[in-house]
Amino acid sequence: MDTAEDPELEEFATKMFDLARAGETEALAAYVKAGVPANLANHNGDTLLMLAAYHGHAATVRMLAEHGADPDRANDRGQTPLSGAVFKKESAVVRALLDAGADPEAGTPSAVDTARMFANEQFLAWFHEN
Numbered sequence: 001m002d003t004a005e006d007p008e009l010e011e012f013a014t015k016m017f018d019l020a021r022a023g024e025t026e027a028l029a030a031y032v033k034a035g036v037p038a039n040l041a042n043h044n045g046d047t048l049l050m051l052a053a054y055h056g057h058a059a060t061v062r063m064l065a066e067h068g069a070d071p072d073r074a075n076d077r078g079q080t081p082l083s084g085a086v087f088k089k090e091s092a093v094v095r096a097l098l099d100a101g102a103d104p105e106a107g108t109p110s111a112v113d114t115a116r117m118f119a120n121e122q123f124l125a126w127f128h129e130n
Contacts, residue, residue: 013040016028016040016048017040017042017046017051019031020048020049020051020052020060020064021051021055022057023052023055023056023057023059024060025057025059025060028048028063028064029063032063032064032067033067038064038069039068039070039073041073041075044076045074045075045076045077046075047069047070047073047075047081048064048069049061049070049071049073049081050073050075050081050084052064052081052093053081053082053085053097054081054084054085054088056085056088056090056092057093058090058092058095058096061081061093061096061097061100062096065096065099065100065101069100071097071100071101071102071103072101072102072103072106072107077108078108079107079108080102080103080106080107080110080111081097081102082094082097082102082103082106082107082111083107083109083110083111083113083114085097085111086111086114086115086118086120086123087114089118089120091122091123094123094126095126098126098127104127111123111127112124112127
C-alpha cells in the first residue's frame with residue numbers, strides 16, 4: 001500500500017496498525033469485515049498479524065487468521081509472526097499461530113531457531129507436535 005501521496009490514507013493505515021498493536025480485536029475485526037486487507041503491511045513489511053503477535057494479543061491473532069491473514073508472511077527482515085511471539089515468550093500467541101497453521105521453520109531466524117536460542121523447551125515440544 002503506497003500511502004506516501006495520500007495523507008488521509010496514511011492516517012487510516014496508521015490507525016489500523018495501532019489497533020493491531022493495542023489488541024483492539026473487535027474494532028479491527030469491523031474494519032477487516034468492511035474490506036481492510038487482513039494482510040495489510042506497513043513500510044517495514046510488518047502485517048497486522050505480526051504487530052498483534054509481537055504485542056501479545058492472541059485474540060487479535062486468531063481473528064486475523066480467521067479472516068485470511070497469512071501466519072507465515074515475513075516482514076522485510078525475514079521475521080515471521082511466530083518467531084516474534086517466541087522471542088517475546090507469548091505462549092497464547094504461539095499457540096494461536098500454530099493453530100492457524102504457522103510453520104515453525106519459516107523465517108530468519110525461524111521460530112525453532114529462536115526457541116533453541118532461548119532454550120524454550122515448551123515451544124520446541126509444541127513445534128514437534130505440529
